[in-house]
Amino acid sequence: MAVIGHGGKEIVERILEPKDAVKKIKGLKSIPVRGQIAKEIIDIAYGYFTPLEGFMGKADVDSVCKKMRLANGVVWSIPILFDLSKAEVAEYGVKEKTSVLLTYEGNPMALFDVEEIFTYDKKEMCKAVYGTDEEKHPGCARTYQYKDTFISGKITLVNRPKINPPYEPYFIPPLEMRKKFKEKGWQRVVAHQTRNVPHTGHEWLMKGAWFQAYAELPIEKPLVGVLVNAIIGDKRKGDYIDEAIVLTHDELNKSGYFGPHNHMTSLTFWDMRYAGPKEAIFHAMLRTNLGLTHHMFGRDHAGVGTYYGAYDAHHLLASVQDELSITPTYSMNWLYCPHCGEVTNEGLCNHRKEWQKFSGTLIRSIVQDGVKPPRLIFRPEVFDLVMKTAEQYGFGSPFVTDEYLQKRIPVFTIPSMKA
Secondary structure, three states: OOOEOHHHOEOOOOEOOHHHHHHHHOOOOEEEOOHHHHHHHHHHHHOOOOOOOEEOOHHHHHHHHHHOEOOOOOEOOOOOOOEEOHHHHHHHOOOOOOEEEEEEOOEEEEEEEEEEEEOOOHHHHHHHHHOOOOOOOHHHHHHHHOOOEEEEEEEEEOOOOEEOOOOHHHOOOHHHHHHHHHHHOEEEEEEEEEOOOOOHHHHHHHHHHHHHHHHOOOOOOOEEEEEEEEEEOOOOOOOEOHHHHHHHHHHHHHOOOOOOOOEEEEEEEOOOOOOOHHHHHHHHHHHHHOOOOEEEEOOOOOOOOOOOOOOHHHHHHHHHHHHOOOEEEEOOOEEEEOOOOEEEEOOOOOOHHHOEEOOHHHHHHHHHHOOOOOOOOOOHHHHHHHHHHHHHOOOOOOEOOHHHHHHOOOOEEOOOOOO
16 A cells, blocks of 8 residues: 655655666766765655655755745745755766766765756745845855755665664654554654753653644544654754764653653654744654654744744744644643642743743753753653763763764764675
């Protein structure tokens, strides 16, 4: 039976078997790719980016920028691009209607069937996607780093990535994810988007969304699960290390704050664009392809600085909700009320002057100090694991440092291929 993803398109893994791959790539010119492109090749090949089958052409890019849709009318919010310089196009002999081999760290990775070579105004792209052309916006900075020429075409993986410890259990592509949901009997699944170690505010966001999904069917209540989908991509100094993120979310399950009957942890490869509302749309599409029925969207989802309003993502999602195959679950701020002695939601109690927000800066300072906080702020098992991962993977720190960036074990590698 066909598995349908975003845009009504069947999810198909674009992956060649090794014996077929060796024949296909023989004699092809090869082009090395950087980490961002390697991650997006994996996403395309495994169906995370359905209905895309490759990197976008100019008509799709133009339509996404101007209409937030692919050229065929399907909602899509962020361009997916393959870039080269004009000099590299000439050096590698890239031509339309030909195929090349893409390599990562010296090993064959994917077949790229080149369809179009084009240019696009990066400043115009930034204004359309991020609502600004300021280089200090991290999405704009990434866009300006693209080279001057874009190449479109379909991608086929010729060499499956090797997922390195401790990430292997959490790499669950769309087709495999659907099978896991079926095994668990989950009829509704709520996505939790994260790049952070979970404090109890995150935990209650997930539990609130879980309750919402149940509440929609007051008579016949299906099994509902929460899927933590950690975004694994480029790291900045001061971010939590990736190992801590996936392992501590899984610890909420193992320590009983959730359970295998209603909670899973997974990862997706993606370099965040911090596009706020547009990235919220992108996350909805991505999690549709993973088989989720609901998606949590909180305050300033995927935003950065003061570029977006607190609930701009909610409003944009509402404008296209009829065209999305996933139901948003919206939430306001979760906070701690010492008077009530519990985690609560903004507006529930009347002790406003006593509310304590879950400040990311405050939480990080607690972690940095290494002093175990009250369990109503941080689950002790989670905190202990943060400290353990700091020693085991972070060279003494739970946060990204220069040493971590230089010495960390890669999340994935591309193995060599036998001729």
